[in-house]
Amino acid sequence: MTDRTERTEPTRPSGPSGPAPRVRVTGPPRRHRSPLPRGADIDADTALGDVYLGSLLRAQLGLAARVLLLLVVGVGSLPLVFHLFPSLARVDVAGLPLSWLLLGVAVYPYLLMLGLHYVRRAEHNEASFAELLSHRDPEDRR
């Protein structure tokens, strides 16, 4: 990434209506702005870069753990609950057995809700990370 150089030919002063300045490209085209300095820390595998990455990894893994905990508590606990209280299988709600309503219907909106929550939080974590790495005005990147 050090040799992505672009040199602009010495400039003729060009007025608003003048021809666009000629550009000689001597390296592969750059699609984005120059690498951000703190991104370079991560690239160079410095201790500072390690800290940045570690913070993102911990945030994402913590988020994943919270969502999975909600999955285990909300769904994974059901067999144990029905094992301990087998009479629940005879409970009816609105004319249908409770176990069928829970396992056949209610589980799916719950899973979808967990998924939506995760995506929102994960994208938020990534946006904060990108902001942390941006040495420029953080407000601009929102």
Next chain:
Amino acid sequence: MTLDAAPAIVAVTLVTLATLTIGSFGLRLSRTTSDFFVASRAVNPRLNASAIGGEYLSAASFLGIAGLVLTLGAEMLWYPIGWTAGYLVLLVLVAAPLRRSGAYTLPDFAEARLASRGVRALCSMLVVAIGWLYLMPQLQGAGITLHTIAEAPTWLGPVLVAAVVAANVGSGGMRSVTLVQAFQYWLKLTALLVPGMVLLAVWLGDGAPRAMGGGEWSLPIADGGASGLYTTYSLILATFLGTMGLPHVSVRFYTNPDGAAARRTTVVVLGLLGAFYLFPPLFGALGRVYGAGPLAADTVVLELPRLMVDGALGEVLTGLVAAGAFAAFLSTSSGLAIAIAGVLSQDVIAPTLAARRVSGVTAFRLAGVVAVAVPCLAALAMPNVGVARAVGLAFAVAASTFCPLLLLGIWWRRLTAVGAALGLLVGFAGSGTAVVWTLGGWSAGGWWDTLLAQPAAWSVPAAFATMVGASLLTAEHVPPHTNRLLVRLHTPETVELDRG
């Protein structure tokens, strides 16, 4: 064959023709090897999610669940729950990093992460093994379906589906298959939703009768006290963790443009699967109420419309359901065949035929034929394995092998090639023994049968423990590029990095 079967035969023929026609559009679109493998990574999230749904909802979902619910009751609701929750686990732990790894297949991921040809070869073998184990019941389901609706010989279904899939995969690869599968998700949903609603109306019209002996049947855990609890939790573990390790699921993530799109696609998939899985248990429960025999386990979805609705309407509904079932066999089999063919062509056929300068696309087509021929023969040889049970075993193998590899590979810096290889071998040996035992129909009585029928609860922890332990013992062999690779897996694409 009777005249009654006409709507069903017409419907199955139409689905097969539509699949081949949409597939042939792909022939004009697919130009490069990258098109063939991953649709050149340019599929938008909604289309991609429909395609994932279409590919994932297999014969086991369409026919198997209703049959299991009919015979065994509410404990079998854990199959569809696990198959959906597996996508949630995939979403939170694997989706975005897997996409950012930039690899085509699971073996590619393993090689990129661990820099080891040995682990790659092991993964290729596992992809083929899991894929074949999953393909076989799809083809069996096709045989059962044609036999039920038209009294065709049971060999006809497997041969027909295998031929259509091989032709489709060879003609357009991943891009044409993406279109076909997106179409097939909506077809499958319609094929259960419309008959489901009609049958529900008939049931309400009859005064909403209840089946006899509701209590035991509504208990959502397997029989037998502690061993029942073990069986249920082992099934939950296998399905929750196995989804991420299925070869045709992971290959789908490479068709997303970036990590964030991979996540959003997965959430849409959660919604699509949840909507679909409301219906198969309904068919099973109504089958119980209306007295479908337990012998009809895998065909209750097909039989029920005729059983509950007389005359032409019943036949038309049967035709619709049969069309959906055929869509299920074709789409899941196509996805699996592509994943298997991708691995076979890259790791077996292309190297073998390198001297003859065979092109990548030719090798892929050849691999497609091999990928469906083997499970087709197995389906003909073993026609009596329950569809959902065989698929459940494929999940257990995936959960015991690729799940630890993916989770530790993505989240743990100290994984080594030796640790990964030993963990894969232990997981495969454990779950593979259980598969052979169960498919072979042996029995040793008591807890042995319980443990071998649902191996995940012991084989998954064993694989994780081996992978972690052996990695710690070979700590000096952690690949030097590990940090750089983990950066690539977890950093959002908006941050500019050297992604080399």
